[in-house]
Structure formats: structure tokens, C-alpha cells
């Protein structure tokens with residue numbers, strides 16, 4: 327199967343609905359106000375309720391309950407509220423995807439784990455734009471879902487091979503001559519009009535060394551390291567059962583030592599408990 331063939335099919339994949347798309351563009355507009363963003367979100371009552379529920383989740387640790395969107399946006403910032411809206415959309419396209427016969431709940435868990443871990447690592451190494459790292463982590467493997475949509479038989483063949491041979495998703499893609507999922511992830515994120523940093527970090531997450539000359543080498547390194555850790559911790563399931571290696575180049579880019587990862591893992595375990603509401607996005611709001 328050719329990459330070109332898959333890329334053509336990507337155009338048929340669901341893109342965020344118009345409201346989520348407007349949230350993304352308003353959130354990146356420097357002239358927009360909290361009121362502008364709240365007005366867009368309020369067009370969808372169920373989305374509003376879900377966003378407020380996550381705003382008030384342990385993950386954000388706010389000292390009191392927030393009931394107004396305006397206030398949520400002012401306290402947490404445009405990008406965080408955008409991240410919540412994108413998580414809700416991604417959840418429905420990954421887990422609630424009626425076209426797929428596969429239950430991707432464990433993959434969703436992998437997405438959330440990586441998102442939370444990337445935001446945390448970004449914060450720990452002092453990366454200024456930690457909110458973009460949440461989205462980079464969330465969407466890094468979205469290409470796997472795309473493959474399942476476009477060629478369910480190919481997806482089934484990959485997951486069978488990863489299990490049988492205890493290898494990584496990418497190794498199975500290579501054996502089956504399929505284009506690799508980071509490329510597909512990057513193409514999808516481009517289509518969703520998300521910042522370039524998210525496109526690059528997703529496209530490079532299995533090959534940080536290829537980005538040594540890039541201005542994005544640090545974000546690629548963050549996603550690479552956290553993806554490795556989340557797999558190691560067996561948080562969720564990314565259909566990878568071996569064959570993942572941690573790039574020492576990625577550690578060097580961030581200036582961290584392997585011992586730093588023990589500290590990161592401990593902190594990450596706590597953050598994941600606080601982020602549990604992201605796993606239950608479908609829950610009706612009471």
C-alpha cells in the first residue's frame with residue numbers, strides 16, 4: 327500500500343466539527359477575548375457542560391468550582407480550554423468511532439497518558455509552551471486510528487503481527503510495507519489546522535535523531551521520551567509489545583540524565599490519577 331493512496335483517503339476522515347475548529351482558531355487569535363471564545367463554545371450546550379466538568383477536574387486543581395466559561399478561560403487560558411475541547415472531539419473519533427469494530431479505549435488511555443506526560447515533562451524542563459505539548463502527546467499516534475478507518479484489514483494485520491512477534495507498531499508497519507503512522511499522524515494534524523509544533527512532534531516521535539537540526543528537536547524529544555515511558559508503564563495500550571528503544575539523543579537534547587526519568591515516572595503516576603476524568607469523557611454531566 328502506498329503512502330499516496332493513504333493520504334488521498336485521509337481527506338475522507340472526520341475533521342473536528344465546525345465548533346471545535348472555531349475554538350482552535352479563536353484560541354490562536356491574539357486579538358480574541360475570553361468572551362469571544364466563550365461565545366463560540368456556548369453554541370454547543372453539551373460541549374460546554376463537558377468542558378466545565380473537565381475544568382473542575384482534579385487535573386487542573388482549581389481551589390473552587392468554576393461555573394462560568396468566561397472565568398474558566400481567564401483562569402486556565404485559551405490554550406487549555408482549546409485542549410479540553412480537542413480532547414472531547416478526539417475521544418469521540420477514537421473511542422466512539424462507529425466505523426471501527428475495534429474498541430480503542432486502551433489506545434485512548436495511551437493518548438491521554440502521553441498528553442499528560444508531555445505537559446508534565448515540558449513543565450519540568452522549563453519548556454515555555456506546555457499546552458501545545460499536551461496536544462502533541464494526545465495526537466502523536468492518531469495515525470493508527472486513521473489506518474483503522476481507512477484500511478481496517480491492514481490495521482488488523484499490524485496488530486496481529488505486533489502481538490505475535492512482540493514488536494512495535496512501527497516495526498510491523500515496516501514488515502507489511504505500510505507507510506508509518508507518525509507520517510499519517512502529522513498529515514492529519516496539519517489538516518486539523520493545529521500549530522506546526524504539533525505536526526512536527528507527532529511526525530518525529532519515533533525518530534528524534536532525524537530532527538537534530540530542527541527548531542523542533544526539543545518537542546520531538548519530549549513526545550518520544552514520554553511515549554516510551556507510557557508504554558513501559560503499561561498505561562493503556564498502543565498496540566506495541568516490544569521493540570521500542572529510548573533515544574539517548576532525545577535525553578541529550580533536553581539535557582536530562584536517565585535518572586531524571588525515575589523522578590518523571592513518579593510524578594507522572596500522580597498526574598495520571600488526577601487526569602482520570604479525561605478517561606471518562608463520555609460520562610453525562612450531572
Ligand SMILES: [Fe+2]
Nearest residue numbers: 466467507531
Ligand atoms: Fe507511535
Ligand SMILES: [Fe+2]
Nearest residue numbers: 466467553564
Ligand atoms: Fe505512542
